[in-house]
Amino acid sequence: xxxxxxxxxxxxxxxxxxxxxxxxxxDFQATxxxxxxxxxxxxxxxxxxxxxxxxxxxxxxxxxxxxxxNHASLTLSTLTVTSAHPEDSSFxxxxxxxxxxxxxxxxxxxxxxxxxx
Amino acid sequence: xxxxxxxxxQVNVAEGNPLTVxxxxxxxxxxxLFWYVQYPNRGLQFLLKYITGDNLVKGSYGFxxxxxxxxxxxxxxxxxxxxxxxxxxxxxxxxxxxxxxxxIIFGKGTRLHILP
Numbered sequence: 191x192x193x194x195x196x197x198x199x200x201x202x203x204x205x206x207x208x209x210x211x212x213x214x215x216x217d218f219q220a221t222x223x224x225x226x227x228x229x230x231x232x233x234x235x236x237x238x239x240x241x242x243x244x245x246x247x248x249x250x251x252x253x254x255x256x257x258x259x260n261h262a263s264l265t266l267s268t269l270t271v272t273s274a275h276p277e278d279s280s281f282x283x284x285x286x287x288x289x290x291x292x293x294x295x296x297x298x299x300x301x302x303x304x305x306x307x
Numbered sequence: 308x309x310x311x312x313x314x315x316x317q318v319n320v321a322e323g324n325p326l327t328v329x330x331x332x333x334x335x336x337x338x339x340l341f342w343y344v345q346y347p348n349r350g351l352q353f354l355l356k357y358i359t360g361d362n363l364v365k366g367s368y369g370f371x372x373x374x375x376x377x378x379x380x381x382x383x384x385x386x387x388x389x390x391x392x393x394x395x396x397x398x399x400x401x402x403x404x405x406x407x408x409x410x411i412i413f414g415k416g417t418r419l420h421i422l423p
Contacts, residue, residue: 224410233397233415234351283350285411294405298343300350 192218194286196299203274203306210270211302213284219264220286224296225257228281240267274306309334309402311414319420320388328383328417330398339401340381341411342372344394351397357381358404368392388421395419 193216203209213223221242226234238248238259246259256278258270267286271278283301287294310333320326332338342354355366362374372383381398398414 226413234413236410236412239410287409294409296401296411298351298353303348 192216192286192288192295192297194284194297194299196282196284196302198302199300200303201305203304205275205306206273208270208272209274209304210268211282211284211304213267213269213286213299215265215286215288215297218286218288218290220267221264221289222287223261223267224285224287225259225267225269226283226285228283228301230281234283237269271304274304276306279304279306309338309400309412311398311400311412313396313398313414313417315417316415317418317420319422321422322390323387326385326388326392326419326421328396328398328419330381330383330414331379332381332398332400333379334400334402336402337404338374338379338381339404340372340374341399341401342366342370342381342383343397343399343413345397345416346394354383354396390421390423393419393421 195214197212223240225237227237228234237252238246240246240259240261242261248254261267281301281303284299287296312331340357343351354370355364357364357374365371370385395416397416399411401411403409
């Protein structure tokens with residue numbers, strides 16, 4: 191089946207620094223990718239929809255200047271948390287949509303745990 | 308806008324008993340419904356989905372779900388629970404398949420505890 195990878199799987203950074211998380215579709219092309227955030231013991235909240243070659247669409251309440259999303263190729267989207275603060279600590283999960291042959295299935299990555307100290 | 312409700316934060320079931328995890332949905336178009344499971348510090352694992360056709364959908368690990376349009380429900384079920392089924396379960400919905408507004412929205416999750 192289709193595989194979505196994320197790198198790194200976990201990261202610890204100091205407050206004020208920026209951290210980049212990569213999301214890759216390994217065996218399919220994804221014109222659309224999604225970034226979710228999950229707080230402990232809570233649901234996945236959609237942060238933004240990332241379309242290859244265009245600007246991401248952010249959900250209400252998500253700061254686009256803080257969470258920079260780049261979708262430069264059909265297999266890679268990146269989320270950069272800028273000037274990270276402890277409240278940005280969370281589990282970030284990406285998802286990629288397979289557009290091949292009219293297939294609109296969506297697959298999820300394993301997640302990246304970010305801890306800001 | 309589409310939404311999903313999981314009315315139970317936690318469900319406790321004795322091992323070997325049948326289990327049900329409830330989910331209701333609200334969409335403007337046709338519902339495309341999903342169940343995912345998440346183990347501690349892990350990503351999501353797909354269990355099953357309803358797109359069209361038979362209202363009873365069978366999925367991974369012996370789970371099944373029944374789509375009920377009149378009650379706008381999609382409850383997850385299993386005839387005989389295993390301790391290893393203990394995890395966090397998410398119901399999710401899409402209602403604009405293939406549309407630019409197509410996105411998956413998740414319920415808040417239900418923690419399932421299977422008691423030995």
